[in-house]
Amino acid sequence: MKLFVDCHVFDGIPQGSRTYIKGLYLELIKVRKDICFYLAAYDVDNLKNEFGESSNVTFVKYRFRNKILRLSIDIPWLIVKYKCDYAHFQYMLPLFKKCKEIVTIHDVLFLDYPQYFSWKYKFLYNILFRHAACRSDILLTVSKYSKNRIAHFYKIKEERIYIVPNAVVPRNMPIAQVNSVKEKFILYVSRIEERKNHLLLVRAYVEGEFWKLGYKLVLAGRAASKTPNLYKYLDTLKKEVLLNIIFCTPSEDELTLLLSSCSLFVYPSLAEGFGIPPLEAGVMGRPVLCACTTSMLDFENLGFTMFNPYDIDALKKEMLAKLGGDRDSGIDLDSIKNNILRIYNWTKMAGYFIEILENNENRSN
Numbered sequence: 001m002k003l004f005v006d007c008h009v010f011d012g013i014p015q016g017s018r019t020y021i022k023g024l025y026l027e028l029i030k031v032r033k034d035i036c037f038y039l040a041a042y043d044v045d046n047l048k049n050e051f052g053e054s055s056n057v058t059f060v061k062y063r064f065r066n067k068i069l070r071l072s073i074d075i076p077w078l079i080v081k082y083k084c085d086y087a088h089f090q091y092m093l094p095l096f097k098k099c100k101e102i103v104t105i106h107d108v109l110f111l112d113y114p115q116y117f118s119w120k121y122k123f124l125y126n127i128l129f130r131h132a133a134c135r136s137d138i139l140l141t142v143s144k145y146s147k148n149r150i151a152h153f154y155k156i157k158e159e160r161i162y163i164v165p166n167a168v169v170p171r172n173m174p175i176a177q178v179n180s181v182k183e184k185f186i187l188y189v190s191r192i193e194e195r196k197n198h199l200l201l202v203r204a205y206v207e208g209e210f211w212k213l214g215y216k217l218v219l220a221g222r223a224a225s226k227t228p229n230l231y232k233y234l235d236t237l238k239k240e241v242l243l244n245i246i247f248c249t250p251s252e253d254e255l256t257l258l259l260s261s262c263s264l265f266v267y268p269s270l271a272e273g274f275g276i277p278p279l280e281a282g283v284m285g286r287p288v289l290c291a292c293t294t295s296m297l298d299f300e301n302l303g304f305t306m307f308n309p310y311d312i313d314a315l316k317k318e319m320l321a322k323l324g325g326d327r328d329s330g331i332d333l334d335s336i337k338n339n340i341l342r343i344y345n346w347t348k349m350a351g352y353f354i355e356i357l358e359n360n361e362n363r364s365n
Contacts, residue, residue: 001034001035001036001085001086001361002035002036002038002082002083002084002085002086003035003036003037003038003084003085003086003087003088004038004040004060004075004078004079004082004084004086004087004088004099005021005025005037005038005039005040005087005088006040006075006087006088006089006090007021007039007040007041007047008040008041008042008062008067008070009021009090010022010041010043010046010047010050011041011042011043011046011065013222016106016166016273016274016276017090017091017104017106019166019276020090020104020106020142020166021090022050022051023166023167023169023346023349024164024346024349024350024353025037025039025051026051026346027346027347027349027350028350028353028354029051029054029056029057031347031350031354032056032350032354033055033056034056035056036056036057036058037056037057037058038057038058038060038078038082038084039051039057039058039059039060040059040060040061040062040074040075040078041059041060041061041062042061042062042064042065044059044060044061047059058082060078060082062074062078070094071092071093071094071095072094072095072096075087075094076094076095076096076098079094079098079099080098084098084099085099085100086099086100086101086102086137086138086357087099087100087101087102088102088103088104089101089102089103089104089132090103090104090106091103091104091105091106091125091128091129091132092125092128092129092131092132093131093132093135093136097135100137100138100360100364101135101136101137101138102136102137102138102140102357103132103133103136103138103139103140104140104141104142104164105129105132105133105139105140105141105146105150106141106142106146106273106274107141107142107143107145107146107149107272107273107274107295108126108129108146108149108150108153108154109195109271109272109273109294110122110125110126111126111149111153112149112271112294113195113270113271116193116194116195116271129154130153130154133150133154133156134154134156137360138162138356138357138360139156139160139161139162140161140162140163140164140353140356141161141162141163141164141273142163142164142165142166142273142274142295143163143165143273143274143294143295143298144163144295144298145273145294145295145297145298146273146274146295147161147163162352162356163352164349164352164353164356165274165344165349166274166276166279166344166349167344167345167346167348167349168276168279168280168283168340168341168344168345169346170283170284170341171255171256171259171260171280171283171284183216184214184215184216184263185215185216185217185218185246185262185263186201186205186210186215186216186217186218186262186263186264186265186266186319186323187218187220187258187259187262187264187265187266187281187286188201188217188218188219188220188221188265188266188267188268189220189221189255189258189259189265189277189280189281190219190220190221190267190269190277191221191222191223191224192219192221192222192223192224192225192227192230192247193223193224193225193227194225194227194229195269195270195271196221196268196269196270197268197269197270197291197309198219198227198230198268199227199229199230199233200268200309200310200312200315201217201219201266201268201315202217202219202230202233202234202245203233203312204312204315204316204319205217205245205319206237206241207312207316208316208319208320210319210323211240211241211244213323215244215263215264215323216244216245216246217244217245217246218246218248218258218262219245219246219247219248220248220249220250220255220258221249222249259280259281259284259286260284260285260286262281262286263286263287263323264286264287264288264289264319264322264323265277265278265281265282265286265287265288265289266288266289266315266319267281267288267289267290267291267296268289268291268307268309268315269291269293269296269309270291270293270294270309270310271293271294272293272294272295272296273294273295274295275290275295275296275299278290278296278299278304279299279302279340279344282302282304282333282336282337282340283337283340283341284337285333285334285337286333287305287322287331287333288304288305288336289304289305289306289307289315289318289319289322290304290305290306290307291306291307291308291309292306292307292308292309293309301339302336302339302340302343303331303332303335303336303339304336305318305322305331
C-alpha cells in the first residue's frame with residue numbers, strides 16, 4: 001500500500017495538527033514496514049529532521065507554498081505520480097480526487113462558538129470542512145465531542161466518523177535541571193486568544209492574591225488574535241502585581257522545563273477539539289486543574305480536578321486548595337500519569353488507524 005501524507009503544517013509554526021501527524025506517523029512508519037509512506041511538504045529538510053530517514057518513507061517536496069496552488073495542482077499531481085492508494089489530509093481536501101481520501105477534522109468549534117471567529121473564517125471553512133467530511137472515504141476526528149458536533153452540523157451518521165485521538169510522549173528533563181528552578185509558579189500553556197480564557201485565570205490569580213503566597217503566573221504561548229479585554233484588565237493592575245505575571249514564547253526545551261517544574265498547571269480554555277497541554281503536564285507529574293467543557297470532559301476520568309471555566313470563584317477555590325496542599329494528599333499524581341500513558345499513547349492510536357484503514361480496504365474488496 002502507498003500512503004500519501006500532506007505535511008504542509010511542518011512548513012509553519014507549531015500547532016496541534018502538526019503534533020498529531022508527527023506522533024501518529026512516527027509510530028506507523030515504525031510498525032508497518034509493508035506500507036510506503038510519502039510525506040510531503042515544501043521544506044523537505046525540516047521534514048527529514050522531524051521524522052528521520054526510513055526505508056519505507058519517501059520525502060516529497062511541494063513546488064508551491066500557496067495553499068490554493070498546493071491543493072489544486074501540487075497534491076493531485078504528486079498522488080498520480082507516485083500511484084498512491086490513500087492520501088491523508090487535515091481538515092480539507094485537494095480540488096481533485098485522485099485516490100481514496102482520509103481526512104482528520106479536529107474540531108468545528110467555529111460553529112459551536114461563532115463569537116470567537118471572524119465571519120470570513122466561518123464562511124470559508126464551513127464550506128471546505130463540509131466538503132471534506134462528505135467526500136472523504138475515511139473521516140477521522142480526535143474526541144467524542146468533535147465526533148458529535150461534526151455529525152450534528154454536517155448531517156453525517158456518527159458510525160461513519162472514527163475517533164483517533166491525540167496522544168502524548170513523556171518529555172525527558174534531568175532532575176537536576178528541574179530542581180534548579182527555585183521560583184514557584186502557576187502555568188498555562190496555550191495560544192493567546194479570547195477562547196482560551198486567559199482573562200479568567202489572570203483575574204483569579206490577582207483576586208486570590210497568589211503573588212503574596214510567592215507564586216508567579218506564567219502564560220506560555222504566542223498571541224494568535226486580539227484579546228483587548230485581557231490587556232485592558234492588565235492595564236488596571238499595579239506594578240507590584242504585573243511583575244509576577246509573565247508572558248513568554250518558550251522553545252521546546254524551555255517548555256519541557258516549565259511543564260516539569262510548575263507548582264500547578266491550569267487549563268481554563270472555554271472550548272477545545274482535544275486539548276493536549278493538560279495531558280503533557282499530567283504526564284510530567286504536575287497537579288492539573290482543567291476546564292470541564294467540550295472535549296475536555298473526557299479527561300475527568302484521568303483523575304484531574306475539573307472546574308467550570310465561567311466561574312471565577314470556583315477556580316480561585318480550587319487553586320487555593322491545590323497550592324495550600326489541602327487536596328494533594330487525596331490525589332495520586334503517579335496514577336494520573338499512568339492513566340494518561342495507558343489511554344493516550346501513539347502505539348494505541350496507530351493501532352486504531354490501521355484497523356480503520358484495513359476495514360475500509362476489506363469493504364472495498
